[in-house]
Amino acid sequence: MKLHIARFQVNPSDVILLEGILIFHDPRVRELMNMKLFVDTDADVRLARRIRRDTVEKGRDISTVLDQYSKFVKPAFDDFILPTKKYADIIIPRGGDNHVAIDLIVQHICTKLGQHDMCKIYPNLYVIQSTFQIRGMHTLIRDSLTTKHDFVFYADRLIRLVVEHGLGHLPFTEKQVITPTGSVYTGVDFCKRLCGVSIIRSGESMENALRACCKGIKIGKILIHREGDNGQQLIYEKLPQDISDRHVLLLDPILGTGNSAVQAILLLISKGVPESNIIFLNLISAPQGVHVVCKRFPRIKIVTSEIETGLNEDFRVVPGMGEFGDRYFGTDDDDEELVVAHTPLRF
Structure with missing residues (x-):
C-alpha cells in the first residue's frame, strides 16, 4: 500500500489554525505551533455523538455502531490520540460549550x-x-x-x-x-x-x-x-x-x-x-x-x-x-x- 501525502500551499497570515485528531503526533509540526489546544470531551458524549451521526447520516443500526466503537474507535483513541494530550498547552473540557475558555483564548490571540x-x-x-x-x-x-x-x-x-x-x-x-x-x-x-x-x-x-x-x-x-x-x-x-x-x-x-x-x-x-x-x-x-x-x-x-x-x-x-x-x-x-x-x- 502506498502512502500519499497531500501538500498544500499556506499563504502568509497573522493566524493559522491547524485542526485534527492526530495534529500533535509529529514533533516537527508541534514545534511550529505557538499554542496547542486539546478539546477534552467526555467519553459518553463522544459515544452519543457517534451513535447519532452513524445512525442518522450513515443509516447504520446501533449494534453495529457499538461493535465498531468498542473494537476499533475506543482502542485507537486510547492508543494514539489520548497520549498526545500531554503536549497541549491548554486542555479545554466541554468543547464549544466552554465559553470561558474560548473567550480566554480569543483574548490571548488578540x-x-x-x-x-x-x-x-x-x-x-x-x-x-x-x-x-x-x-x-x-x-x-x-x-x-x-x-x-x-x-x-x-x-x-x-x-x-x-x-x-x-x-x-x-x-x-x-x-x-x-x-x-x-x-x-x-x-x-x-x-x-x-x-x-x-x-x-x-x-x-x-x-x-x-x-x-x-x-x-x-x-x-x-x-x-x-x-x-x-x-x-x-x-x-x-x-x-x-x-x-x-x-x-x-x-x-x-x-x-x-x-x-x-x-x-x-x-x-x-x-x-x-x-x-x-x-x-x-x-x-x-x-x-x-x-x-x-x-x-x-x-x-x-x-x-x-x-x-x-x-x-x-x-x-x-x-x-x-x-x-x-x-x-x-x-x-x-x-x-x-x-x-x-x-x-x-x-
Missing part, C-alpha cells in the same frame, strides 16, 4: 496580534513571551477586587520576569571557568557597569526585583510631575555621579502617554548617558506611549510584559490596572506627597 504588530514597527520594543501563567498573573493584578497583598505578590512576580528579560539585553563578554569536575565551561560574564533609575513613585516598586537580580546595584531617583497629558515638569533627581559610564535600567511599571518617560530619558541623556545604554522596563505599555518613546529615541530598548488597548479621555491606560502606586503601596492620593517626601535614596 493580545499577541497587537504585540506582534507593534514589534514589527519598532525593533527596539521587546514584549516578553506571553504564557497562560503570565496571563493569569495579569488577570489577578488587573482585577479591582484583588487584595493589596495579592496585588503586590503577583506584581512582584511579573516585575521580576521583566527585569530578568531586560538584563538579557545587556552586553556581555565571553568567559571560561573551571567546573568542580575539572572541566572547562565557556560562558559569559555579566555587564559590570550598571545602575537602575526609578521614576518616583511607582518605579520604586521595581527596585527590589532589580536588587535581587543585581547585588549591590546603584539606584537613582527621578520625580516628574504628571497631570493629565502633561508629564513634562521635572521636580527632583538624584543620580549616581558616574551614571554616564553605566548602562541604565529605567524603571516605571506603566508607560501611558510617554511624556514622563521622554522627560526622564532626556535627563539621562543630558547627564551623558548614551541613548543606546538605556533600557526602559515596565509592566504594561499603551501604544501611544510606545510610539512617542520609540520614535524619539530609536536606540533605546523598551521591555514590557503586555501592550495595552490604548488611553481613555483622561489619559489613563485601558484596560490598565488603576493607579499602580496606590494599589502597590496601599495609599490614596492624599498620602502621595508624604510618601514621596520620605522615600529613601540608596547609593
Whole structure:
C-alpha cells in the first residue's frame, strides 16, 4: 500500500489554525505551533455523538455502531490520540460549550496580534513571551477586587520576569571557568557597569526585583510631575555621579502617554548617558506611549510584559490596572506627597 501525502500551499497570515485528531503526533509540526489546544470531551458524549451521526447520516443500526466503537474507535483513541494530550498547552473540557475558555483564548490571540504588530514597527520594543501563567498573573493584578497583598505578590512576580528579560539585553563578554569536575565551561560574564533609575513613585516598586537580580546595584531617583497629558515638569533627581559610564535600567511599571518617560530619558541623556545604554522596563505599555518613546529615541530598548488597548479621555491606560502606586503601596492620593517626601535614596 502506498502512502500519499497531500501538500498544500499556506499563504502568509497573522493566524493559522491547524485542526485534527492526530495534529500533535509529529514533533516537527508541534514545534511550529505557538499554542496547542486539546478539546477534552467526555467519553459518553463522544459515544452519543457517534451513535447519532452513524445512525442518522450513515443509516447504520446501533449494534453495529457499538461493535465498531468498542473494537476499533475506543482502542485507537486510547492508543494514539489520548497520549498526545500531554503536549497541549491548554486542555479545554466541554468543547464549544466552554465559553470561558474560548473567550480566554480569543483574548490571548488578540493580545499577541497587537504585540506582534507593534514589534514589527519598532525593533527596539521587546514584549516578553506571553504564557497562560503570565496571563493569569495579569488577570489577578488587573482585577479591582484583588487584595493589596495579592496585588503586590503577583506584581512582584511579573516585575521580576521583566527585569530578568531586560538584563538579557545587556552586553556581555565571553568567559571560561573551571567546573568542580575539572572541566572547562565557556560562558559569559555579566555587564559590570550598571545602575537602575526609578521614576518616583511607582518605579520604586521595581527596585527590589532589580536588587535581587543585581547585588549591590546603584539606584537613582527621578520625580516628574504628571497631570493629565502633561508629564513634562521635572521636580527632583538624584543620580549616581558616574551614571554616564553605566548602562541604565529605567524603571516605571506603566508607560501611558510617554511624556514622563521622554522627560526622564532626556535627563539621562543630558547627564551623558548614551541613548543606546538605556533600557526602559515596565509592566504594561499603551501604544501611544510606545510610539512617542520609540520614535524619539530609536536606540533605546523598551521591555514590557503586555501592550495595552490604548488611553481613555483622561489619559489613563485601558484596560490598565488603576493607579499602580496606590494599589502597590496601599495609599490614596492624599498620602502621595508624604510618601514621596520620605522615600529613601540608596547609593
